[in-house]
Amino acid sequence: xxxxxxxxxxxxSSSIKYQLIDPDTAESLANGLVERIGEDKGTIAHTYGGxxxxxxxxxxxxxxxxxxxxxxxxxxxxxxxxxxxxxxGHRVVQGxxxxxxxxxxxDDVLERITELIPLAPLxxxxxxxxxxxxxxxxxxxxxxxxxxxxxxxxxxxxxxTYALDREIARKLSIRRYGFHGTSHQxxxxxxxxxxxxxxxxxxVLHLGNGASASAVVxxxxxxxxxxxxxxxxxxxxxRSGDLDPAVVFHLRRVGGYDLDKIDxxxxxxxxxxxxxxxxxxxxxxxMADSGDPEAQLALDVYAHRLRKYIGAYAAVMxxxxxxxxxAGVGENDSQVRASAxxxxxxxxxxxxxxxxxxxSKEARLISTDDSPxxxxxxxxxxxxxxxxxxxxxxxx
Ligand code: ADP
Numbered sequence: 113x114x115x116x117x118x119x120x121x122x123x124x125s126s127s128i129k130y131q132l133i134d135p136d137t138a139e140s141l142a143n144g145l146v147e148r149i150g151e152d153k154g155t156i157a158h159t160y161g162g163x164x165x166x167x168x169x170x171x172x173x174x175x176x177x178x179x180x181x182x183x184x185x186x187x188x189x190x191x192x193x194x195x196x197x198x199x200x201g202h203r204v205v206q207g208x209x210x211x212x213x214x215x216x217x218x219d220d221v222l223e224r225i226t227e228l229i230p231l232a233p234l235x236x237x238x239x240x241x242x243x244x245x246x247x248x249x250x251x252x253x254x255x256x257x258x259x260x261x262x263x264x265x266x267x268x269x270x271x272x273t274y275a276l277d278r279e280i281a282r283k284l285s286i287r288r289y290g291f292h293g294t295s296h297q298x299x300x301x302x303x304x305x306x307x308x309x310x311x312x313x314x315x316v317l318h319l320g321n322g323a324s325a326s327a328v329v330x331x332x333x334x335x336x337x338x339x340x341x342x343x344x345x346x347x348x349x350x351r352s353g354d355l356d357p358a359v360v361f362h363l364r365r366v367g368g369y370d371l372d373k374i375d376x377x378x379x380x381x382x383x384x385x386x387x388x389x390x391x392x393x394x395x396x397x398x399m400a401d402s403g404d405p406e407a408q409l410a411l412d413v414y415a416h417r418l419r420k421y422i423g424a425y426a427a428v429m430x431x432x433x434x435x436x437x438x439a440g441v442g443e444n445d446s447q448v449r450a451s452a453x454x455x456x457x458x459x460x461x462x463x464x465x466x467x468x469x470x471x472s473k474e475a476r477l478i479s480t481d482d483s484p485x486x487x488x489x490x491x492x493x494x495x496x497x498x499x500x501x502x503x504x505x506x507x508x
Contacts, residue, residue, distance in 0.1 A: 116196040117141060118499035119250070121178075122203040123242030125234065126150060128177050132190060132197070135499040142190050143495075146177040156180060160189050174238070175245040182249055192250075199502040200246050200255045203494070204239045205291065205342075206232030207259030212266065214501040217243055217255040225257065231285060232341070234379075256502040263297040264290030264326075264333050271335040271428075288344075290336035292318045296326040297333075298497035299438045299490045302475055304331060307486065313429040315422055318492065319448065320439035321349035321391065325418075327425035335428055337421055343379060346421065347414045349391035352382035354417070384410050393441045393448065415451035422452065426459055432485050435461060438492040444471075449478065453487065460484030 115134065122129040131143040144158040154171035157164060158181070165188060171177045185192050202217070208228040215221055222243060229236045239257075247255050264272075272288045274281060281287065296316045304312055314328040323346040327335040337345025337353075346353045355378075363369045369377065377386075385391035387410035388399060399407035426432040437449050446468045453463045462483035467476070472489075479487035 116198045116503070118199050118201050118502045119192075119197055120201045120203070120495045120498045121242050121246055122495075123174060123238040125238045128174060128181070128242060130181060131495040132192075132195060133495055133499045135496070135503045138493070138496050140495070141195065142185070144181060144184075146171060146181065149174060149177050156184065158184050158188070160185075174241040175248075178242070178245045178249055197250075197253055199253055199499075199506060200250055201498040201502040202239065202243050202246065202255060202257050203260065203294070203498060204243075204257045205235035205260045206289065207257075207261045207265070208285065208289070209265075211257070211259045212262055214256050214258045214262070214498075214505045216505060217247065217257050221257060231289070254502075254506060256505055258294060258498045258501050260291045260293050261289045263293030264288070264336050266332060267336070268334055274339075286340055288336070288339045290324070290326070290333065291338045291342045292322065292324045292326075293333070293336075294494045294497045294501075295438060295492040296324070296328065296336070298494070299436055299492055300326070300328040300331065302490050303434050303436050303486075303488055306475065306477075306488070307434065309433075312433045313426075313431050314434045314436065315425045315432060316436050316438065317346075317418065317421075317442055317452070318439045319346070319418075319437065319441035319445075322351065323348045323353075323439070323441070325421040325425065327429050329429055335425060347387075347410075347417045348383040349393075350380045350383045350385045352378045352386065384414065387413060393445055397445075397447065411448075411451070415448065415454070418448075418452040419454070419456065422456060422461075423459070432459060432461075434486045434488060436488040436490050438490050443489055443491050449487075449489070461487060463487055 117132050117134050120131045120133060126149045128146040132141040142160040146156045148154040149171045153168060156167040204225055206228045208231055210224050225236060226240050274286060295318050299316050300314050303314060304310055311330050316326045318324050322342055325337040325346060326333050343351050360374055363374050384396055388396055388406040390396055396407050396410055400411055441448055449468055450463060453461050462480045464478060464480045467478040473491060475490040477486060477488055
């Protein structure tokens with residue numbers, strides 16, 4: 113087969129992450145990050161052929177950013193015209209009730225993604241911008257939207273429904289959507305392949321700066337911890353995860369915070385950062401090791417929440433075959449993995465201490481040989497998953 117590539121684009125509110133990837137070999141040909149779009153001084157870091165080039169300049173908007181990326185590719189490579197680009201894959205955060213799979217972008221699809229902005233005001237506007245600009249700049253290849261919510265589109269109603277006034281919930285499209293779906297799907301499929309089974313009851317813990325858990329039975333997601341927005345569920349770098357909704361009323365009535373302040377507080381100044389002042393797990397450990405009680409409490413709250421979700425999802429599935437850790441914390445942090453599994457022997461979860469401590473970039477088993485529940489670390493690769501979904505769609 114001729115060499116082919118997919119350009120994967122992930123537009124954030126003031127950033128664009130991109131990667132040129134071969135979906136067949138998983139090779140990354142180039143990648144980069146445009147940051148601080150719209151500010152006085154933006155940056156572009158572009159890596160190609162093992163070399164990283166950094167540019168510091170004003171980047172007015174997403175259009176200007178993407179245009180510069182294409183110029184940089186012309187100047188220092190890779191040459192997009194000869195790279196066999198068969199598609200541009202766009203990560204889109206919220207696909208709402210519309211999108212259960214990766215979807216080729218046309219004007220109608222773009223309109224629907226725009227329509228979903230009220231459900232994802234922090235994310236979908238940037239995704240829309242990224243798609244618009246990329247379609248203009250690269251008009252000769254198909255553009256595909258890959259949704260963070262798609263893997264969870266088929267959640268059972270009992271898991272997706274909040275116990276709210278049904279009319280209001282319907283009118284305002286309030287339900288559990290779930291996020292990080294591309295990662296949960298990719299990782300759970302990798303585990304199914306490693307074990308050679310399609311009937312598994314799995315829990316996947318995606319622990320990055322954002323964090324989420326999913327329960328997956330036979331390849332289908334049946335529950336997940338993020339909800340209407342990515343705020344619900346696990347303790348995250350800066351997000352609170354679960355709390356009593358009345359905390360919001362209390363902050364308003366007693367604390368005098370307005371809604372934007374509360375939104376900011378719960379999304380950007382809570383979680384590990386709120387608990388101990390730092391959202392980088394490596395630094396939280398360093399603080400705890402040097403005797404900081406707040407950092408220790410942050411770790412304890414983090415692990416307690418993980419164990420609670422593992423127990424809940426094992427109950428929801430009526431059993432558990434595989435428990436898998438992924439993303440920055442999940443892939444690298446043996447202490448978090450150990451504390452998440454602590455006391456779960458009754459469920460059949462037995463970590464092998466030495467395997468858990470062994471560092472590797474590969475997918476690996478970290479439970480004991482006789483552990484009824486297989487525990488894995490699987491490095492996630494959302495860009496590769498997006499690239500593969502694109503070619504899969506184009507071949508269909
Ligand atoms: P994002 O959610 O932004 O994609 P990642 O999946 O890259 O994030 O995870 C980022 C987080 O992973 C960082 O905030 C950091 O706390 C954590 N992390 C990275 N390396 C390690 C490590 N060696 N030990 C513990 N935590 C780590």
